[in-house]
Amino acid sequence: MDLLAEDQAKYAVAWRDYLRRRKALLASVLGYLPFGVLVTLFIVGMGWSYKIAEVAAMLWLVGAILVGVHYMQWPCPKCGKVFHMAGRTKNIFAQRCQHCDLSKAEIEAIYQNNPTAMPVA
Numbered sequence: 755m756d757l758l759a760e761d762q763a764k765y766a767v768a769w770r771d772y773l774r775r776r777k778a779l780l781a782s783v784l785g786y787l788p789f790g791v792l793v794t795l796f797i798v799g800m801g802w803s804y805k806i807a808e809v810a811a812m813l814w815l816v817g818a819i820l821v822g823v824h825y826m827q828w829p830c831p832k833c834g835k836v837f838h839m840a841g842r843t844k845n846i847f848a849q850r851c852q853h854c855d856l857s858k859a860e861i862e863a864i865y866q867n868n869p870t871a872m873p874v875a
Protein backbone atom coordinates (compact mmCIF):
# COMPACT_ATOMS: atom_id res chain seq x y z
CA MET A 755 0.00 0.00 0.00
CA ASP A 756 1.39 3.35 -1.03
CA LEU A 757 -0.11 6.20 0.95
CA LEU A 758 0.65 9.87 1.23
CA ALA A 759 2.14 11.02 4.53
CA GLU A 760 -1.11 12.85 5.27
CA ASP A 761 -3.11 9.65 4.82
CA GLN A 762 -0.62 7.71 6.95
CA ALA A 763 -1.10 10.23 9.76
CA LYS A 764 -4.88 9.92 9.36
CA TYR A 765 -4.63 6.13 9.59
CA ALA A 766 -2.40 6.38 12.68
CA VAL A 767 -4.86 8.72 14.41
CA ALA A 768 -7.73 6.39 13.48
CA TRP A 769 -5.84 3.37 14.84
CA ARG A 770 -5.18 5.13 18.16
CA ASP A 771 -8.89 5.92 18.36
CA TYR A 772 -9.70 2.27 17.62
CA LEU A 773 -7.33 1.06 20.35
CA ARG A 774 -8.95 3.41 22.88
CA ARG A 775 -12.42 2.19 21.94
CA ARG A 776 -11.33 -1.45 22.14
CA LYS A 777 -9.67 -0.90 25.53
CA ALA A 778 -12.82 0.78 26.88
CA LEU A 779 -14.98 -2.07 25.58
CA LEU A 780 -12.77 -4.72 27.20
CA ALA A 781 -12.70 -2.79 30.49
CA SER A 782 -16.46 -2.36 30.52
CA VAL A 783 -17.13 -6.04 29.76
CA LEU A 784 -14.42 -7.55 31.97
CA GLY A 785 -15.02 -5.02 34.76
CA TYR A 786 -18.73 -5.74 35.10
CA LEU A 787 -18.43 -8.72 37.44
CA PRO A 788 -15.68 -7.31 39.72
CA PHE A 789 -17.59 -4.02 39.88
CA GLY A 790 -20.80 -5.82 40.80
CA VAL A 791 -19.10 -7.87 43.51
CA LEU A 792 -17.33 -4.85 45.01
CA VAL A 793 -20.47 -2.71 44.99
CA THR A 794 -22.52 -5.52 46.51
CA LEU A 795 -19.95 -6.10 49.25
CA PHE A 796 -19.86 -2.37 49.96
CA ILE A 797 -23.68 -2.13 50.04
CA VAL A 798 -23.95 -5.16 52.34
CA GLY A 799 -21.17 -3.77 54.54
CA MET A 800 -23.01 -0.50 54.88
CA GLY A 801 -26.27 -2.30 55.68
CA TRP A 802 -28.07 -0.69 52.72
CA SER A 803 -30.67 -2.21 50.45
CA TYR A 804 -29.62 -4.60 47.66
CA LYS A 805 -31.69 -2.41 45.34
CA ILE A 806 -28.84 0.10 45.31
CA ALA A 807 -26.43 -2.57 44.08
CA GLU A 808 -28.95 -3.62 41.43
CA VAL A 809 -29.29 -0.05 40.22
CA ALA A 810 -25.49 0.37 40.14
CA ALA A 811 -25.11 -2.86 38.15
CA MET A 812 -27.81 -1.74 35.71
CA LEU A 813 -26.07 1.62 35.26
CA TRP A 814 -22.79 -0.18 34.55
CA LEU A 815 -24.58 -2.38 32.03
CA VAL A 816 -26.08 0.64 30.27
CA GLY A 817 -22.62 2.22 30.19
CA ALA A 818 -21.12 -0.99 28.76
CA ILE A 819 -23.76 -1.04 26.03
CA LEU A 820 -22.98 2.58 25.15
CA VAL A 821 -19.25 1.76 25.05
CA GLY A 822 -20.06 -1.19 22.77
CA VAL A 823 -22.09 1.01 20.42
CA HIS A 824 -19.23 3.53 20.36
CA TYR A 825 -16.79 0.71 19.50
CA MET A 826 -19.04 -0.59 16.72
CA GLN A 827 -19.29 2.89 15.17
CA TRP A 828 -15.55 3.29 14.66
CA PRO A 829 -15.13 4.92 11.24
CA CYS A 830 -12.84 3.38 8.65
CA PRO A 831 -9.92 5.72 7.93
CA LYS A 832 -10.00 4.90 4.21
CA CYS A 833 -13.67 5.17 3.23
CA GLY A 834 -15.05 6.99 6.30
CA LYS A 835 -17.92 4.53 6.70
CA VAL A 836 -18.56 2.47 9.81
CA PHE A 837 -15.89 -0.27 9.85
CA HIS A 838 -17.84 -3.01 11.67
CA MET A 839 -21.27 -2.51 10.13
CA ALA A 840 -22.77 -2.53 6.65
CA GLY A 841 -26.53 -2.41 6.34
CA ARG A 842 -27.92 -5.06 8.64
CA THR A 843 -24.57 -6.83 8.92
CA LYS A 844 -22.84 -6.13 12.22
CA ASN A 845 -19.60 -7.90 13.03
CA ILE A 846 -17.88 -6.84 16.23
CA PHE A 847 -14.92 -9.09 15.33
CA ALA A 848 -14.57 -7.86 11.73
CA GLN A 849 -10.95 -7.73 10.64
CA ARG A 850 -11.77 -5.98 7.36
CA CYS A 851 -13.88 -2.91 6.67
CA GLN A 852 -17.36 -4.01 5.71
CA HIS A 853 -17.34 -1.43 2.91
CA CYS A 854 -13.87 -1.03 1.34
CA ASP A 855 -12.15 -4.24 2.57
CA LEU A 856 -9.29 -2.39 4.30
CA SER A 857 -7.87 -4.67 6.99
CA LYS A 858 -7.05 -3.77 10.58
CA ALA A 859 -3.62 -5.34 10.03
CA GLU A 860 -2.88 -2.80 7.27
CA ILE A 861 -3.97 0.10 9.48
CA GLU A 862 -1.93 -1.21 12.40
CA ALA A 863 1.15 -1.64 10.19
CA ILE A 864 0.85 1.98 9.04
CA TYR A 865 0.39 3.07 12.66
CA GLN A 866 3.49 1.20 13.79
CA ASN A 867 5.61 2.55 10.93
CA ASN A 868 4.44 6.14 11.37
CA PRO A 869 6.99 8.25 13.25
CA THR A 870 4.26 10.69 14.32
CA ALA A 871 2.22 7.92 15.93
CA MET A 872 2.00 8.32 19.67
CA PRO A 873 1.73 5.26 21.87
CA VAL A 874 -1.68 4.69 23.42
CA ALA A 875 -1.76 5.68 27.07
Ligand SMILES: [Zn+2]
Nearest residue numbers: 830833851854
Ligand atom coordinates in the same frame (compact mmCIF):
# COMPACT_ATOMS: atom_id res chain seq x y z
ZN1 LIG B 1 -13.59 1.28 4.70
